[in-house]
Amino acid sequence: MKKIILITLIITSSLQGNYLEHPKSKALIDELVIEHGFEKSFVEDVLSSAMKQQKIIDSISKPAEFTWTWDRYKNLFIEEKRIANGKLFIKQNLKTLERAEREFGVPKEVITSILGVETRYGKIQGNYRVIDSLLTLGFDYPRRAKFFRKELVDFFLLTRENQLNINQIKGSYAGAMGYGQFISSSYRAYAIDYDGDGYADLFNSVDDAIGSVANYLYIHGWKKEGEIIYDAYPNNVRKVFKPNKALSKFIPLSFNEDGKEIYFIGDDNFVAITKYNISHFYAMAIYYLSEELTK
Ligand SMILES: [Ca+2]
Known part of the structure; x- marks a missing residue:
């Protein structure tokens, strides 16, 4: 026995x-x-x-962006509570949001929507130890091992540079951290100090989070006077995309929404949002939520 x-x-x-x-x-x-x-x-x-966690591998193997329908995805993110809290967030952080809008050209509603979709405006920043996530995915998830192995090294560097306790930092199952869920390499490259204490703290400083999201989008091609999407008709979508290579930066999109097919054309700023999270559903949700927040 x-x-x-x-x-x-x-x-x-x-x-x-x-x-x-x-x-x-x-x-x-x-x-x-x-x-x-x-x-x-x-x-x-x-x-x-550090511990291997099977739950992390299970989660990354079936992300919502690939297994959910658009209706289900949209209903999760575009709902009353998130809209109301987004409006409250704008009210409470208006000065910083307006400064970011002025300096980076990203509307306050878009910055707010990203924080709202990522973490409910900072409330849910993730409960996995990042060191567990990055070791599990970097060593024991062959399909993305190269990517996460690099993030793991960046995480060591980030925690040393910012004097964070590497054993205590928590984030998403994929090692994304703080208000805006930056992965380690993005944190090191794009996080900025926006409250003037000389240090980019994406876990506790809402100002730093706002500035960093705006900076990230700006560096990834956000255009001040640009559009996120245009409405389109199916025939138009074909006409624009097939014959004219000059317009190939645009992304033709069709979503099945409430039982009917809808058509859009994604512009520069749509592309910039997909650099934040490479998913058309994601960029579309940010657009929809930002529109709700302008009302
Ligand atoms: Ca700061």
């Missing part, structure tokens, strides 16, 4: 994973120590306390 219990314990612990013993850990440790100057014992401690 004792023996059986012991075996069970061993199996359980190896399933949860102690990432220090993972075959891919040695190369990571070497890279962090040799190329980036981390203490070996520090990296080893972090890896030995």
